[in-house]
Amino acid sequence: MSTTDIGWWGLAASLVLVAVAVGLSLALGLGLARTMLWSSARAALQLAAVGVALGLVLEPGAPVAWAWVWVAGMTVFAAVTVARRTPEVPGIGPLALVACVAVVVVSLGVVFGLGIFPMEARAIVPLGGMMVGNAMAATVVAARRLVGELSEQRDEVEARLALGHSWPEASRPYVRRAMRTAMTSQIESTKAVGLVFLPGAMTGLVLAGVDARQAVAVQLAVMYLILGSVATAVVVIGLGVVRRLFTPDHRLRPLRFC
Amino acid sequence: MTSDTPWHALRFEGVHLAFDTPSGPAEVLRGISVTVPLDGITAVVGPSGSGKSSMLRLCNRLEVPTSGHVTLDGTDLADLDPLALRRRVGMVFQRPVLFAGTVADNLAVAAPGIDTDPAAGAAALARCGLGADLLDRTADQLSGGEAQRMCLARTLCTDPEVVLMDEVTSSLDPAARATIEALATELTADGIAVLWVTHDHDQARRIAQRTVVVDDGVVVAVEQS
Numbered sequence A: 001m002s003t004t005d006i007g008w009w010g011l012a013a014s015l016v017l018v019a020v021a022v023g024l025s026l027a028l029g030l031g032l033a034r035t036m037l038w039s040s041a042r043a044a045l046q047l048a049a050v051g052v053a054l055g056l057v058l059e060p061g062a063p064v065a066w067a068w069v070w071v072a073g074m075t076v077f078a079a080v081t082v083a084r085r086t087p088e089v090p091g092i093g094p095l096a097l098v099a100c101v102a103v104v105v106v107s108l109g110v111v112f113g114l115g116i117f118p119m120e121a122r123a124i125v126p127l128g129g130m131m132v133g134n135a136m137a138a139t140v141v142a143a144r145r146l147v148g149e150l151s152e153q154r155d156e157v158e159a160r161l162a163l164g165h166s167w168p169e170a171s172r173p174y175v176r177r178a179m180r181t182a183m184t185s186q187i188e189s190t191k192a193v194g195l196v197f198l199p200g201a202m203t204g205l206v207l208a209g210v211d212a213r214q215a216v217a218v219q220l221a222v223m224y225l226i227l228g229s230v231a232t233a234v235v236v237i238g239l240g241v242v243r244r245l246f247t248p249d250h251r252l253r254p255l256r257f258c
Numbered sequence B: 001m002t003s004d005t006p007w008h009a010l011r012f013e014g015v016h017l018a019f020d021t022p023s024g025p026a027e028v029l030r031g032i033s034v035t036v037p038l039d040g041i042t043a044v045v046g047p048s049g050s051g052k053s054s055m056l057r058l059c060n061r062l063e064v065p066t067s068g069h070v071t072l073d074g075t076d077l078a079d080l081d082p083l084a085l086r087r088r089v090g091m092v093f094q095r096p097v098l099f100a101g102t103v104a105d106n107l108a109v110a111a112p113g114i115d116t117d118p119a120a121g122a123a124a125l126a127r128c129g130l131g132a133d134l135l136d137r138t139a140d141q142l143s144g145g146e147a148q149r150m151c152l153a154r155t156l157c158t159d160p161e162v163v164l165m166d167e168v169t170s171s172l173d174p175a176a177r178a179t180i181e182a183l184a185t186e187l188t189a190d191g192i193a194v195l196w197v198t199h200d201h202d203q204a205r206r207i208a209q210r211t212v213v214v215d216d217g218v219v220v221a222v223e224q225s
Helices: A007-028 A033-058 A064-085 A092-113 A121-152 A154-162 A167-192 A200-207 A212-245 B052-059 B082-088 B103-110 B118-126 B144-156 B174-189 B201-207
Strands: B009-021 B024-037 B041-045 B067-072 B089-092 B162-166 B193-198 B210-215 B218-224
Touching: A007 A033, A033 A064, A033 A121, A064 A092, A064 A121, A092 A121, A092 A212, A121 A154, A121 A167, A121 A212, A154 A167, A154 B089, A167 A212, A200 A212, B009 B052, B024 B052, B024 B067, B024 B210, B024 B218, B041 B052, B041 B174, B041 B201, B052 B162, B052 B193, B082 B089, B089 B144, B103 B118, B103 B144, B118 B144, B144 B162, B144 B174, B162 B174, B174 B193, B174 B201, B193 B201, B201 B210
Parallel strands: B041 B193, B041 B210, B089 B162, B162 B193
Antiparallel strands: B009 B024, B009 B067, B210 B218
């Protein structure tokens, strides 16, 4: 058995760990057993479907355009996910789409424009997925945190407005704080990489038998790209959302924050 | 109206103000019409939820009427630049709003650069009876009374002609309350008009030249002291 072909038996054996997690939930009364079983089954179904579709996209000779269609689909799905997770943010759907598109354009533009990876389906799809996926998570945090900051600090914001500050001035400290919070997780991951954990891309390459030094180089490039993607998404969403929370005549709109 | 023309009267004309709430729209002002001369202290008195604070927030456009008009000498506030208006119509809130940093940092939010000019900072604090030794103190170390006076000093840094004071003594002890009341009276001597919101009729009678009594979103009386 090779490290890249675990076979049906290997897959079935890995379910032992799901059984352990379910057992712990039942023993401790966490009430998560049903959710864990459902999540595991759903992941299996989703990945099976993705595997079939990805097989077609990555097939030798398949048009590269299919890979871009795949990335476009992921981008839209990410924007919809952000909108569903942050219903308290007004007009978040279009903004999330703009943020995700910006991430794809900037990150894949750098990747293929500078020739870091060859522009082929095998690079476009996984890199696009990683960039959009990480940006999506950061976008949710940034949007929620920004609405939270302005809602919790409403008194301060209105005091600044009452002193004659424009809304960009009055909101600046809180926008900065929300952006820092949204980016901190990725920055900490970047700092801890290799010391605390081996990230996914590198783990996959090592398991696939690629030389460790080569795997490290690929992983570093991916980490840097993700950092840039997260920063791009957070800035786009931060500046876009804050604009929607104020009126053109510099009043803070009523905010609904749960 | 030019930016340096002094104002004489603030007028509410058929002002309605409603907010969306989870249980539907809630009307807090229901057709208010009253003229407030901009000299001396005018108290706006009423019970909690009567709409008196909302009236104050309309005066510097932190709120805008759902219908009706608020005018300054006949000019609708909606036609004025809100940022310039807010520097001419300053506001002090019920709870002292302290920004992070020192007292000097707080003053600099209203007057950029004052934090590097100790003499100007000291003069701003002195106007509200505070010593220059407070400039370098962290704002959240101030007592309640000092904090509210610092907020007033910060508001005065924009050189306003009108100061809106929203229940500014409600959380203060009697001595601090008396100090703030005396400061409000001193402001009027400098030609600054004060709109003073309170639920305390005795306080209104003590400090104001006229009182607008509000109840359930309407003006029920205008009394001269």
